[in-house]
Amino acid sequence: MSSPVLSGSYDLPSLGWNGSLAAELPAGTVPARVARVDRGAAEVLCADGHLTAHYSARVRRAAAADPVALPCVGDWAALRRLPEGRFELDALLPRRTAFVRGGVGRTSQQGLSGDSQGQVLAANVDVVFVAEPALHATDTADLGRIERLLALAWESGGQPVVLVTKADLVGDGLDFLMGEVAAAAPGVDVHAVCSLTGQGVDIVRGYLAGTRTAVVLGASGAGKSTLVNALAGEAVMETQQVRAGDGRGRHTTVHRELIPLGGGGLVVDTPGIRRIGLYDMGEGVDRVFSDIEELAARCRFADCGHDSEPGCAVIAAIEDGVLPERRLASWNKLQREAAWMASRTDARLRKELQNKWKVIHKEMRKPGRNRP
Numbered sequence: 001m002s003s004p005v006l007s008g009s010y011d012l013p014s015l016g017w018n019g020s021l022a023a024e025l026p027a028g029t030v031p032a033r034v035a036r037v038d039r040g041a042a043e044v045l046c047a048d049g050h051l052t053a054h055y056s057a058r059v060r061r062a063a064a065a066d067p068v069a070l071p072c073v074g075d076w077a078a079l080r081r082l083p084e085g086r087f088e089l090d091a092l093l094p095r096r097t098a099f100v101r102g103g104v105g106r107t108s109q110q111g112l113s114g115d116s117q118g119q120v121l122a123a124n125v126d127v128v129f130v131a132e133p134a135l136h137a138t139d140t141a142d143l144g145r146i147e148r149l150l151a152l153a154w155e156s157g158g159q160p161v162v163l164v165t166k167a168d169l170v171g172d173g174l175d176f177l178m179g180e181v182a183a184a185a186p187g188v189d190v191h192a193v194c195s196l197t198g199q200g201v202d203i204v205r206g207y208l209a210g211t212r213t214a215v216v217l218g219a220s221g222a223g224k225s226t227l228v229n230a231l232a233g234e235a236v237m238e239t240q241q242v243r244a245g246d247g248r249g250r251h252t253t254v255h256r257e258l259i260p261l262g263g264g265g266l267v268v269d270t271p272g273i274r275r276i277g278l279y280d281m282g283e284g285v286d287r288v289f290s291d292i293e294e295l296a297a298r299c300r301f302a303d304c305g306h307d308s309e310p311g312c313a314v315i316a317a318i319e320d321g322v323l324p325e326r327r328l329a330s331w332n333k334l335q336r337e338a339a340w341m342a343s344r345t346d347a348r349l350r351k352e353l354q355n356k357w358k359v360i361h362k363e364m365r366k367p368g369r370n371r372p
């Protein structure tokens with residue numbers, strides 16, 4: 001596993017430190033930005049350089065109660081210096097943005113799966129790059145995967161941007177493909193990138209101006225680490241050829257890692273995503289499908305199911321070739337999944353509340369308890 005050269009001391013403002021963060025810092029602590037997490041400890045960047053800080057009991061307790069409270073790459077943390085000179089990660093400063101994925105696979109119903117536990121993939125990111133290869137395995141860009149990642153990206157609070165990577169692999173087909181991707185990403189910037197020739201890399205760098213932080217998400221083999229290396233201008237991440245047999249990635253990157261770029265800005269490289277669940281959707285799905293939402297407002301019936309109802313503007317758009325049928329199916333699927341996740345979260349909250357009341361009632365029944 002390669003790491004950028006990390007030593008000496010970091011200039012805090014170049015990591016994104018500012019006055020509003022400083023106002024949140026507990027007295028007697030030292031600020032640091034989380035570059036990478038391992039079980040029970042984080043690698044952090046701070047004025048004292050690049051060091052490992054173990055979690056305090058307080059952080060461990062909070063994370064046990066809710067995994068979203070676990071330190072995560074991109075977080076700003078308050079370190080406490082222990083008597084023996086080591087640092088302990090004692091608290092997280094409030095997150096400005098957070099990319100949170102839902103868990104997958106533990107339970108399933110009608111083809112939907114997911115649990116209500118979220119996992120933060122990156123915190124305090126200004127930009128979420130959704131990297132989708134122009135050509136992956138034997139197929140061109142997976143529009144459904146882009147839509148799913150965009151829903152989560154909108155929800156994060158960061159700016160979503162789609163990068164069609166490996167643009168060199170589709171030749172003349174690129175214009176057509178870019179049109180299809182743009183139609184799957186209304187209101188989102190879409191750029192073609194080739195990290196081998198450098199095409200589009202400066203445009204990507206532009207999103208990191210100053211001390212902005214971006215996260216790069218996408219399937220294994222999408223070319224995320226190659227892009228991060230191109231941005232850094234040196235090999236900070238290890239990369240590997242996709243498998244010869246099926247052209248899929250090898251899951252080369254296994255840790256999420258925050259990399260400060262020499263020319264300014266920071267980028268988080270992430271391991272390839274196999275399957276990613278939605279989590280606690282507010283407007284994320286609606287924003288990805290804003291074109292369908294607009295059409296649906298023109299349906300004859302307010303509760304139109306866009307199936308076989310008369311006067312359905314969505315079906316009419318499909319028939320006119322304005323809206324790809326695939327997109328309606330994708331919208332239905334993500335809406336169903338978001339609703340399922342919401343019901344799971346509600347069930348979990350209900351159970352937590354019940355348990356809380358049980359404990360309180362038990363306390364009240366304890367003999368000898370002082371009563372007012």
Ligand SMILES: Nc1nc2c(ncn2[C@@H]2O[C@H](COP(=O)(O)OP(=O)(O)OP(=O)(O)O)[C@@H](O)[C@H]2O)c(=O)[nH]1
Nearest residue numbers: 195221222223224225226239240241251252253272
């Ligand atoms: N033709 C072409 N190949 C590329 C491009 N970018 C990356 N590759 C190749 O794609 C393969 C996978 O690239 P990586 O950067 O390791 O992919 P990744 O998304 O980081 O993969 P994981 O770490 O497994 O998630 C490598 O062989 C790269 O050389 C590109 O723009 N064009």
Ligand SMILES: [Zn+2]
Nearest residue numbers: 299304306312
């Ligand atoms: Zn309709």
